[in-house]
Amino acid sequence: MPLLVLVTGGAGFIGPKLIGRLVERGDLVRVLDDLSTGSLSNISELIKTGAVEFVKGDVRDARAVSEAAKGCNLIYHLAAQSLVPVSTERPDLDMEINIEGTLNVLRAAKDSGSKVVFASSAAVYGRVNKTPTPEDESLVPYSFYGLSKMAAENYCRVYSELFGVPTVTLRLFNIYGPGTNKGVMIDLYRRLLRDPGRLEVLGSGNQLKDYLYIDDAVEALLMAPEKAACKGEAYNIGLGESYTVFQLAEMMLGILGLRGVEVTARGGVAWLGDMELTQPDVSKAERELGWRAKTGIREGLLRTLEWFEEKIGPIGGERKHSRQSCC
Ligand SMILES: NC(=O)c1ccc[n+]([C@@H]2O[C@H](COP(=O)([O-])OP(=O)(O)OC[C@H]3O[C@@H](n4cnc5c(N)ncnc54)[C@H](O)[C@@H]3O)[C@@H](O)[C@H]2O)c1
Structure with missing residues (x-):
């Protein structure tokens, strides 16, 4: 049986490359995207393969997320307000999409029994004391975007700890x-x-x-749910x-x-x-996921x-x- 994978925010930059690889390996993919910054043209060729279904919807809409997650084994949660300057202008929007949207994904994952791979960001670290920065460095974000990703990461971790929902967080550096x-x-x-x-x-x-090439980021996304314990842990995904x-x-x-x-x-x-x-320390991803750029x-x-x-x-x-x- 092929895996049914939900990719939220699949019509942006990273999503189409990830979906391409999922389709190549024989998965069926459902994309939930409100097309607020992404575009259907980014995935139109993938939709033509017949292995990709597109659902226009907003991750802030709990019912839409729950519907989209039905029958899925794995969720890549990429949908986000992903620009720091926008988060400065509209911290409310950033909070709703990035935190509440993630909560909706986790609720849906709990109901459908799916694993969740969460796309977090280097922005969670804020002003770092230590470089290369390991994952256990304290998180002191100084953008609303970083703050929302930090909160969302923690929702993923607590959903794993309290409810056993398998989650893994990838802290992506500049892709x-x-x-x-x-x-x-x-x-x-x-x-x-x-x-x-x-x-x-x-x-x-x-x-x-740190700047990481897209193909390497996608490789990490593919490896994470296979190799990580999926108990809410986070990995730095950067070039190093x-x-x-x-x-x-x-x-x-x-x-x-x-x-x-x-x-x-x-x-x-x-x-x-x-x-x-x-300047991420990428040794944890290398050790535990077997991934390296x-x-x-x-x-x-x-x-x-x-x-x-x-x-x-x-x-x-x-x-x-x-x-x-x-x-
Ligand atoms: N690209 C990077 O350098 C980078 C670095 C760190 C983290 N990330 C994270 O990785 C993820 C994917 O990044 P990307 O570069 O592809 O982002 P992107 O902005 O290109 O894509 C995000 C997608 O989410 C969709 N979206 C936005 N709000 C939505 C909503 N409310 N409901 C449904 N869909 C919504 C957009 O239409 C878009 O297609 C994001 O979560 C981002 O924060 C990206």
Whole structure:
């Protein structure tokens, strides 16, 4: 019997890549998404396979979640208000979608007897005292987004402890790759499209963050329910190497073969609540899940830039070299 898997928020960035892999391995997939930021076009090819059913619905609607979870063995809970600046503007919305939405998923999982894989975030850590940061570092989020993910993680843990609902939390660091529509890489690319002669980065440029390629994130999502004890534990899912925004910009310019670009920093903080330092200790995932990122930053960046060129258009300007795989 094939597994029936519910993917909430499956029409965003990560969902379609995960669903593609689930379908490949023979699962049937139901997607619950309100299409508030995602798009049906992201999964239209997958729906055509006949193995993916789409249900338009909101995770804040307990009945819709309960209906969608019926008969499911496994739930990937990806649906979220996933932008820090939006959470600053609308902490109420963030709370409703990310906390109440998760509670609805857990209630439905308890009724349907499903396992839950929860997509949490590096934002739960806030200002860290220790790098590389292990999972047992105290969580002091300083964005409403991080706070909502921290609360949701804890709902998952307590649902496991009190009711035996199998849950596992993955703290995803910055995920990038083809299909992305947010984050520093697409921001830098769009700036270069507007003006290939200069590049202003947000913040100081020295924000030091971990960036994980999409395929590696999906591999972790696939492995977690198989390998974890699913008793509410959390895992850092990151590359295990961090780069500053200036370093990323330099790598991008090198790969694109753009020379003589003036790179400056706007200064201040990039946006309220931005985590300027993320350096995960990924050894727990390696030890307990047998997972480790395989795609280095340059390879991942190269594939992402190829996708930007195809989807958004190539950057003009002075090119001394053709695109390079190494810089
Ligand atoms: N992409 C990253 O770098 C990253 C990093 C850390 C954590 N995460 C988490 O991973 C998950 C997936 O990330 P993503 O990048 O694919 O996000 P995304 O924003 O691209 O996708 C989220 C999806 O959820 C849907 N959605 C939003 N509100 C909903 C609601 N109320 N009901 C039903 N559906 C709703 C959206 O329409 C969208 O399709 C999110 O929970 C996010 O917080 C992502």
